[in-house]
Amino acid sequence: MLDKRALRARMRAARDAFFATSPPPILAGAEFTALLPHAATVASYVPIGSEADPMWLARAAVEHGCAIVLPHVTSRADPIRFLAWDAEDDLAPGPYGLQQPHHASPALAPDLVLTPLVAFDSALNRLGQGAGHYDRAFAEFPNAVRIGVAWSVQQVDTLPADPWDMPLHAIATETGWITR
Numbered sequence: 001m002l003d004k005r006a007l008r009a010r011m012r013a014a015r016d017a018f019f020a021t022s023p024p025p026i027l028a029g030a031e032f033t034a035l036l037p038h039a040a041t042v043a044s045y046v047p048i049g050s051e052a053d054p055m056w057l058a059r060a061a062v063e064h065g066c067a068i069v070l071p072h073v074t075s076r077a078d079p080i081r082f083l084a085w086d087a088e089d090d091l092a093p094g095p096y097g098l099q100q101p102h103h104a105s106p107a108l109a110p111d112l113v114l115t116p117l118v119a120f121d122s123a124l125n126r127l128g129q130g131a132g133h134y135d136r137a138f139a140e141f142p143n144a145v146r147i148g149v150a151w152s153v154q155q156v157d158t159l160p161a162d163p164w165d166m167p168l169h170a171i172a173t174e175t176g177w178i179t180r
């Protein structure tokens with residue numbers, strides 16, 4: 001089995017190549033909207049590079065009346081905070097080319113986390129950027145529903161799972177909803 005670093009490089013390249021083909025949007029299906037009555041606060045993210053865009057899922061959450069929070073990162077070592085964000089609020093540039101809420105925006109505990117990823121497997125294990133930001137957030141909010149947002153080409157047979165990895169509950173892709 002490839003190690004995590006080699007897999008990350010290979011899967012980022014696959015994601016870039018797929019993104020260059022202008023894939024269709026990832027839409028909010030019935031399986032996703034059924035989760036919203038149980039989620040007062042939904043964590044979304046602003047995609048960077050070839051990441052899958054959770055925009056339609058976040059819009060469905062707003063229409064349902066959910067509050068939106070976005071991750072705010074200060075450094076690789078520090079944990080991310082989920083900060084409140086409204087569509088009218090400006091975003092500010094952060095590390096890694098990220099667009100983030102103002103650092104003084106209030107932090108809220110998410111009930112559902114739309115999660116970016118580099119790769120996933122059929123057991124819904126997730127490979128991320130390698131800084132452990134989402135791994136640590138999942139440990140901090142163990143009751144939040146963890147929904148991956150990904151292009152279908154990011155699926156691999158099996159990922160090497162570390163003891164701290166918490167699998168996702170489901171993944172939204174451009175071809176549909178994946179659960180265990």
Ligand SMILES: Nc1nc2c(c(=O)[nH]1)N(C=O)[C@@H](CNc1ccc(C(=O)N[C@@H](CCC(=O)O)C(=O)O)cc1)CN2
Nearest residue numbers: 012045046047048049071073080096116129131133134
């Ligand atoms: N859109 C988005 N927001 C996010 C994340 C993410 O993965 N995607 N994060 C997830 O933890 C947190 C930020 N943490 C990050 C940690 C490391 C790198 C990183 O190493 N980036 C590579 C380039 C990756 C690429 O080419 O796709 C780098 O800068 O070398 C990025 C974000 C919170 N916000």
Ligand SMILES: Nc1ncnc2c1ncn2[C@@H]1O[C@H](COP(=O)(O)OP(=O)(O)OP(=O)(O)O)[C@@H](O)[C@H]1O
Nearest residue numbers: 126127128129130131132133134135136139162164
């Ligand atoms: N619950 C946690 N508490 C503290 N550190 C953690 C926790 N979970 C993971 N880490 C640390 O984060 C680092 C990166 O982990 P890993 O390579 O699994 O990241 P990843 O799967 O790419 O996910 P992420 O998107 O969260 O970065 C590891 O060094 C690990 O020790």
